[in-house]
Amino acid sequence: MYIGVDCGTQSTKVVVVDVERGVILGEASRPHRLDEGENGRREQAPSEWLAALKGAFFSALERAGVNASQIRGIGVSGQQHGMVALDADGVPVYPAKLWCDTETSAQNSDLVARLGGEAGCLEKLGLVLQTGYTASKIAWLREHQPDAYRRIDNLLLPHDYLNFWLTGERVTEAGDASGTGYFDTRTRRWQLEVFAEIAPELDPQRVLPHLLEAHEPAGIVRPLIARELGLGDNVVVSSGGGDNMLGAIGTGNITPGLITLSLGTSGTVCAYSPEPILCDNAMVANFCSSTGGWLPLICTMNVTSATTRIRELFGLDLTTFSDLVASAPVGAEGVTVLPFFNGERVPMLPDASADFLGLNSINTHQANLCRAVVEGATLGLRYGLELLGDLTAGASQIRLIGGGANSPVWRQMVADITGTEVICPEITDAAALGAAIQAAWCDQRAQGVTLEALCNRLVHLDAQSLAEPNLARVEAYQEVYARYTQALKQRHQNV
Numbered sequence: 005m006y007i008g009v010d011c012g013t014q015s016t017k018v019v020v021v022d023v024e025r026g027v028i029l030g031e032a033s034r035p036h037r038l039d040e041g042e043n044g045r046r047e048q049a050p051s052e053w054l055a056a057l058k059g060a061f062f063s064a065l066e067r068a069g070v071n072a073s074q075i076r077g078i079g080v081s082g083q084q085h086g087m088v089a090l091d092a093d094g095v096p097v098y099p100a101k102l103w104c105d106t107e108t109s110a111q112n113s114d115l116v117a118r119l120g121g122e123a124g125c126l127e128k129l130g131l132v133l134q135t136g137y138t139a140s141k142i143a144w145l146r147e148h149q150p151d152a153y154r155r156i157d158n159l160l161l162p163h164d165y166l167n168f169w170l171t172g173e174r175v176t177e178a179g180d181a182s183g184t185g186y187f188d189t190r191t192r193r194w195q196l197e198v199f200a201e202i203a204p205e206l207d208p209q210r211v212l213p214h215l216l217e218a219h220e221p222a223g224i225v226r227p228l229i230a231r232e233l234g235l236g237d238n239v240v241v242s243s244g245g246g247d248n249m250l251g252a253i254g255t256g257n258i259t260p261g262l263i264t265l266s267l268g269t270s271g272t273v274c275a276y277s278p279e280p281i282l283c284d285n286a287m288v289a290n291f292c293s294s295t296g297g298w299l300p301l302i303c304t305m306n307v308t309s310a311t312t313r314i315r316e317l318f319g320l321d322l323t324t325f326s327d328l329v330a331s332a333p334v335g336a337e338g339v340t341v342l343p344f345f346n347g348e349r350v351p352m353l354p355d356a357s358a359d360f361l362g363l364n365s366i367n368t369h370q371a372n373l374c375r376a377v378v379e380g381a382t383l384g385l386r387y388g389l390e391l392l393g394d395l396t397a398g399a400s401q402i403r404l405i406g407g408g409a410n411s412p413v414w415r416q417m418v419a420d421i422t423g424t425e426v427i428c429p430e431i432t433d434a435a436a437l438g439a440a441i442q443a444a445w446c447d448q449r450a451q452g453v454t455l456e457a458l459c460n461r462l463v464h465l466d467a468q469s470l471a472e473p474n475l476a477r478v479e480a481y482q483e484v485y486a487r488y489t490q491a492l493k494q495r496h497q498n499v
C-alpha cells in the first residue's frame with residue numbers, strides 16, 4: 005500500500021492505493037485558509053498544511069480500512085512556486101507566499117529587466133520569469149522584510165517542506181524546482197548566476213536544497229513522525245513534485261500524445277515531452293516533469309477561485325450553480341467575463357482585475373453571469389492551449405482533473421470550447437494519485453517495476469465522464485471565443 009498526498013491551494017488531499025490490486029482504497033481532504041490582503045498578497049501558514057495532511061491521512065486510512073503499519077511508501081505533490089523560507093531551526097521566517105500572490109509583480113519586472121529581458125531569461129533559465137514564480141518572492145522579502153530575509157537558512161517549495169517534515173531532509177527535484185526561476189530547465193541544475201542576482205547575500209550551497217532525480221527517495225519517514233502517524237519503520241518518501249507534474253503522472257501523461265487540463269484553484273494545461281522545450285512565448289512555462297522528462301505548461305490564475313467567488317456572491321451551492329450554468333445558452337446572451345480577480349499570468353496581466361462586459365437590461369441575470377464566469381475561465385484555458393501550439397500536436401484527448409472536473413456541465417463545456425474529447429480519471433485529484441504512483445515507482449524500481457507499468461495498473465479512466473464535442477456548440481463557441489480575444493486585446497491596450 006502507498007499513500008499519495010497533494011497539498012493544493014484550498015486543501016490537502018490524501019489517497020491510499022493498493023498497487024498490487026491496482027485500486028484506490030480511500031481518499032480524504034482537509035481545507036486550509038488563504039490569507040489575502042491588499043496589493044495581491046496571498047499567503048498561507050505552512051503549519052496549516054501539516055495539520056491538514058495529518059487530518060486527511062487518518063481519515064483516508066479509515067475510509068480505506070487500512071492500518072498505517074501496512075504503508076510502504078509516501079509521495080507528496082504540492083502547489084508550485086510557494087516560497088517556504090526556513091531559519092536554521094527549520095521554522096518559517098515568514099508565511100509562505102503562494103503561486104497566486106501578485107504582490108511581487110514589481111520585483112518580477114525588475115528581475116526580468118536585470119536578466120536581459122525575455123531573451124535573457126530564456127537564455128539563462130530556459131523560461132521567462134513570471135510573477136508567481138518563487139524568484140520575485142525572495143526579492144520581495146529582501147526588500148520588505150529584511151530581518152526575516154537575513155534569517156533564511158533554507159529555501160523550499162511547499163512539497164519540499166512536507167518532505168522535510170516527513171524525513172528531515174532538505175531536498176527537491178527538477179519538476180518543482182523548474183518553477184522557482186533560479187533553475188535551468190534544460191540542464192536540470194540550479195542557475196547560480198541568476199540566484200546571486202535575486203539574493204546576493206545568501207549562500208546557494210547552504211540555502212538551496214539538494215537536487216534529486218525523480219525516481220530517487222527524499223528519505224525515510226523519521227521515527228518521531230512515524231510514531232505520530234502510526235507508520236512502521238523504513239517507510240520511503242519519494243522525491244514528490246509540483247502538483248501539475250504529479251497530476252500528469254496521475255493521468256498517465258508520461259509520454260507524448262496526451263493533454264492534461266486541470267480545473268483547480270488555478271487552471272493548467274500541459275503535455276509531456278521527452279526533450280527539453282524552449283518555446284519562446286514568454287507565457288509558456290518550459291517546466292521539467294517529475295519523471296525525468298519535460299512538461300511545458302500554461303497556467304491561468306482564475307479558475308475555481310473565480311467561479312467560487314461568483315457562486316458565493318449569489319449564495320448558491322454547487323448543484324444550484326451548476327444547474328444555472330446549464331440553463332443559460334452558449335455565450336450567455338452576449339455577456340463576456342475576463343475573470344482576472346487575482347491578476348493573471350496567462351495572459352500576462354499580474355495587476356489586472358476582472359471585467360464583466362456586454363451587460364444590458366435583458367441579459368443581466370444570475371444564470372448568464374454564472375455561465376459567463378465559467379465560460380471566461382474555460383476560454384482562458386483555450387487561449388493557453390493555443391499558445392502551446394505544436395507542443396500538443398497529435399493529442400486527441402484531454403484528461404480533465406481538479407475539483408471542477410467533477411462537474412458534468414463543465415466537462416462538456418471544455419469539450420465544446422476546445423473541440424476535443426474530454427475524459428476524467430477515476431479520481432479527479434490526479435496529483436495525489438500521481439504522488440502515490442511515484443512512491444511505488446521509487447520503492448519498486450530496483451525490482452524492475454517501471455513507471456509506465458504502474459500508470460497502466462493504476463490510472464483508470466471513468467467512462468461515465470466522457471464528453472464528446474458537440475459540433476453545433478463547437479461552432480457557436482468560435483464566435484464567443486472571438487469576442488473573448490477581442491476583449492483581451494482591448495484590455496491589453498488599456499494596460
Ligand SMILES: Nc1ncnc2c1ncn2[C@@H]1O[C@H](COP(=O)(O)OP(=O)(O)O)[C@@H](O)[C@H]1O
Nearest residue numbers: 012013014015268269308312406407408410411
Ligand atoms: N462539481 C463541482 N463543480 C464545480 N466546481 C467544483 C465541483 N466540485 C469541486 N469544485 C471546486 O473545485 C475547487 C477545488 O479544486 P481542487 O482541484 O481541489 O483545488 P486545489 O488543488 O487548488 O486546492 C473548489 O473551489 C470547489 O468548489
Ligand SMILES: O=C(CO)[C@@H](O)[C@H](O)COP(=O)(O)O
Nearest residue numbers: 013083084103268269270303
Ligand atoms: O502556479 C501554478 C502552476 O504554475 C499552479 O497550478 C499551482 O501549482 C497551484 O495549483 P492548484 O492549487 O490550482 O492545483
